[in-house]
Amino acid sequence: MATTTVSHAVARGGSFLVESPRPDDIFIPADINDDQKLIGQTAEEFVANEVLPLIPDLELHKPGVMSPLLKKAGELGLLGGAIPEEYGGAGLDKVSATLLAEKLSAYGGFSVTHGAHSGIGTIPIVYFGTEAQKKKYLPKIVSAELISCYCLSEPQAGSDAQALRTRAELSADGKHWILNGQKMWITNGGFADLFVVFAKVDGDKISCFLVEKGTPGFSAGAEEKKMGIKGSSTTALFFENSPVPKENLLHEIGRGHIVAFNTLNAGRFSLGAYCLGGAKRTIEVASKYAKERTALGKQLAEFGLIRQKLAEMAIRTFALEAMIYRSAGMMDGFMAAAEAGTDKTQHLMKALEEYAIESSICKVYGSEALDFVVDEAVQIYGGYGYHEDYPVARAYRDSRINRIFEGTNEINRMLIIQMLMKRAMGGVLPLIPKAMKLMEEILAGPSFEESSGERFAEEERMVANAKKVFLLAAGSAVQKLRDKLAEPDNQEVVAALSNIAMDAYAMESSLLRVAKSAARRGEPDVRAMAAAMRAFLSDAADRIEHEARTVLGAVAEGDMLRTQLLALKRFSKREPGNPIALRREVAAAVLAGDRYPFEYR
Numbered sequence: 181m182a183t184t185t186v187s188h189a190v191a192r193g194g195s196f197l198v199e200s201p202r203p204d205d206i207f208i209p210a211d212i213n214d215d216q217k218l219i220g221q222t223a224e225e226f227v228a229n230e231v232l233p234l235i236p237d238l239e240l241h242k243p244g245v246m247s248p249l250l251k252k253a254g255e256l257g258l259l260g261g262a263i264p265e266e267y268g269g270a271g272l273d274k275v276s277a278t279l280l281a282e283k284l285s286a287y288g289g290f291s292v293t294h295g296a297h298s299g300i301g302t303i304p305i306v307y308f309g310t311e312a313q314k315k316k317y318l319p320k321i322v323s324a325e326l327i328s329c330y331c332l333s334e335p336q337a338g339s340d341a342q343a344l345r346t347r348a349e350l351s352a353d354g355k356h357w358i359l360n361g362q363k364m365w366i367t368n369g370g371f372a373d374l375f376v377v378f379a380k381v382d383g384d385k386i387s388c389f390l391v392e393k394g395t396p397g398f399s400a401g402a403e404e405k406k407m408g409i410k411g412s413s414t415t416a417l418f419f420e421n422s423p424v425p426k427e428n429l430l431h432e433i434g435r436g437h438i439v440a441f442n443t444l445n446a447g448r449f450s451l452g453a454y455c456l457g458g459a460k461r462t463i464e465v466a467s468k469y470a471k472e473r474t475a476l477g478k479q480l481a482e483f484g485l486i487r488q489k490l491a492e493m494a495i496r497t498f499a500l501e502a503m504i505y506r507s508a509g510m511m512d513g514f515m516a517a518a519e520a521g522t523d524k525t526q527h528l529m530k531a532l533e534e535y536a537i538e539s540s541i542c543k544v545y546g547s548e549a550l551d552f553v554v555d556e557a558v559q560i561y562g563g564y565g566y567h568e569d570y571p572v573a574r575a576y577r578d579s580r581i582n583r584i585f586e587g588t589n590e591i592n593r594m595l596i597i598q599m600l601m602k603r604a605m606g607g608v609l610p611l612i613p614k615a616m617k618l619m620e621e622i623l624a625g626p627s628f629e630e631s632s633g634e635r636f637a638e639e640e641r642m643v644a645n646a647k648k649v650f651l652l653a654a655g656s657a658v659q660k661l662r663d664k665l666a667e668p669d670n671q672e673v674v675a676a677l678s679n680i681a682m683d684a685y686a687m688e689s690s691l692l693r694v695a696k697s698a699a700r701r702g703e704p705d706v707r708a709m710a711a712a713m714r715a716f717l718s719d720a721a722d723r724i725e726h727e728a729r730t731v732l733g734a735v736a737e738g739d740m741l742r743t744q745l746l747a748l749k750r751f752s753k754r755e756p757g758n759p760i761a762l763r764r765e766v767a768a769a770v771l772a773g774d775r776y777p778f779e780y781r
């Protein structure tokens with residue numbers, strides 16, 4: 181089993197807003213070791229050799245194509261990443277699992293199927309199953325003898341999952357749970373063998389059940405006609421007095437929501453990794469096409485506006501990658517810090533809970549970055565981008581779902597702030613003392629400090645200021661709205677705060693990544709990556725200023741608003757740069773290899 185080399189510092193989830201880690205404290209893609217790369221390479225070759233040639237059949241749902249493909253993936257060990265070795269899995273560390281997800285993502289129809297089976301369809305059993313349930317199901321999931329899926333959503337219960345109506349009642353003889361109800365949008369629903377189903381007992385106790393194919397009264401609906409990820413199966417499920425053996429209750433009655441939400445923590449993070457892989461592949465095809473296609477006697481790649489697109493695609497992918505691997509490294513660091521004798525599986529669940537804020541950020545940021553990348557790829561392809569014979573039309577359609585499932589991006593934006601506030605109120609994160617200290621700094625007036633002249637000093641200042649802007653805006657919002665911050669009427673404020681927090685995490689992860697690489701390899705060697713980081717920081721700082729204005733305008737007025745806007749202006753001040761020159765440098769790096777240029781760097 182590959183293991184991640186981690187630093188000694190174990191950061192708390194969400195602490196990026198109140199702490200200033202050093203470059204060596206974080207994991208970066210350059211830290212991925214050879215064993216981990218080998219796992220990624222196996223996945224990449226599998227997709228290239230086995231999955232991509234079958235896309236035409238998969239898109240049409242030809243029977244008997246996806247199941248054998250999953251079995252082949254199982255033979256190569258690509259399905260058991262989340263499953264401990266004692267049940268036949270690979271028990272991968274988080275960095276390896278992230279790389280695996282990333283490299284399986286070249287075809288959305290397959291990666292979504294893989295995620296539903298090996299991720300959200302497996303994790304509930306790994307974390308909450310009894311020994312008997314684990315022994316019975318997990319080895320067969322590893323080999324794809326059983327294909328699994330996760331069944332939470334219902335026609336009237338999507339974002340509001342707790343409104344689910346499917347019910348389970350104990351039979352008169354006490355031997356079975358009798359399920360009645362309907363599920364909706366279930367990935368792998370059309371061909372799965374094992375269904376992780378959420379239902380209510382005694383009216384309101386959400387509980388979870390393992391339902392096998394062939395259960396009487398249980399059936400799957402027809403394939404839904406989707407906009408994208410057409411290769412994946414999505415169906416409704418129907419339960420009519422379906423008897424499920426009593427021992428197939430997963431975890432405890434009334435604790436199903438714990439199963440559901442912990443599973444989604446893991447699923448969200450993986451979704452970010454799938455998006456990262458998709459973005460890299462799209463950059464590759466777009467760069468190649470920009471050289472093949474000519475206009476006015478020039479390659480498209482020679483035009484400034486096309487280069488600008490390729491650069492921005494790589495810049496957003498770079499920031500996403502920095503966040504994803506930093507987060508995966510923190511989870512592995514948390515695991516490595518476990519005391520001897522700790523149950524590894526339970527500790528991993530704690531790690532996912534600890535970094536749920538970062539997972540939501542990776543999900544939202546990843547899905548929006550991929551949407552941007554595929555959209556620009558269609559534009560680079562022009563009319564051919566709009567034609568199904570070319571790969572970017574499908575990538576464009578396939579990408580769109582990522583903002584909807586695993587918690588919509590709206591819901592995740594709300595969650596990020598809810599979780600931060602909960603941690604602040606619980607004393608886990610010192611957001612309140614930091615906000616009070618900031619107020620002292622603001623009242624003391626500007627300090628006119630000189631730049632230290634150190635490498636990346638200006639960028640460090642920008643990142644520190646991004647966090648100050650978060651504290652300023654969040655402090656003002658909490659002071660004004662208090663408990664009402666969580667009310668539906670204040671969602672615009674919460675989403676703006678969430679956007680600031682996400683950009684602050686992305687900025688810091690990008691800067692620390694470049695600083696760590698530069699210290700190792702020298703600055704000239706990371707020039708293009710430093711250009712990507714600087715271009716990203718500049719735009720992110722603009723966005724943060726804009727979002728902070730939105731928040732302050734909504735929650736402050738009069739002299740207080742004026743004082744806070746002055747403070748915002750102070751924290752938003754920065755050296756002028758040359759974004760066009762920075763992007764030209766990044767575009768040159770993309771075009772030099774026709775690929776995303778910062779992998780493993």
Ligand SMILES: Cc1cc2nc3c(=O)[nH]c(=O)nc-3n(C[C@H](O)[C@H](O)[C@H](O)COP(=O)(O)OP(=O)(O)OC[C@H]3O[C@@H](n4cnc5c(N)ncnc54)[C@H](O)[C@@H]3O)c2cc1C
Nearest residue numbers: 330331332333337338339340365366367584585586588590
């Ligand atoms: C292709 C596909 C595959 C899927 N696979 C699975 C699966 O395998 N298993 C499974 O259980 N589910 C699955 N889903 C369901 C998916 O998780 C839900 O579609 C998603 O959670 C959104 O729920 P909804 O569709 O009911 O939309 P709604 O919840 O009705 O949301 C509609 C809009 O309102 C917004 N909204 C809703 N509530 C709020 C709020 N409180 N505040 C602000 N905005 C809000 C949403 O963000 C969204 O923009 C899948 C869906 C699709 C389309």
